[in-house]
Amino acid sequence: MLRCRDIVRHGDAFLSGEMRGWKRAGFWVHLLFCRYCRRYIRQLRTTQAVSISLPPSAAASDAEVDAVLACIAADAVEKDRGRD
Numbered sequence: 199m200l201r202c203r204d205i206v207r208h209g210d211a212f213l214s215g216e217m218r219g220w221k222r223a224g225f226w227v228h229l230l231f232c233r234y235c236r237r238y239i240r241q242l243r244t245t246q247a248v249s250i251s252l253p254p255s256a257a258a259s260d261a262e263v264d265a266v267l268a269c270i271a272a273d274a275v276e277k278d279r280g281r282d
């Protein structure tokens with residue numbers, strides 16, 4: 199079974215549809231049992247939807263987006279460590 203850190207690392211591929219087959223099925227199984235990762239994926243989906251809907255002038259730079267995503271990922275991994 200995938201671990202929470204796998205969900206964080208590959209959340210973008212999951213949401214974009216790049217992830218297929220057994221890996222995607224494993225993702226779904228993990229999400230079925232882990233409310234923390236369901237919340238993470240929901241937040242990631244919301245973040246992506248909001249960033250896409252913003253006009254280009256209001257959108258954050260790629261570096262700003264990467265910094266925010268890194269903070270979210272680090273927070274999720276930290277919470278994952280607390281549950282191991």
Ligand SMILES: [Zn+2]
Binds near residue numbers: 203205228235236
């Ligand atoms: Zn999880």
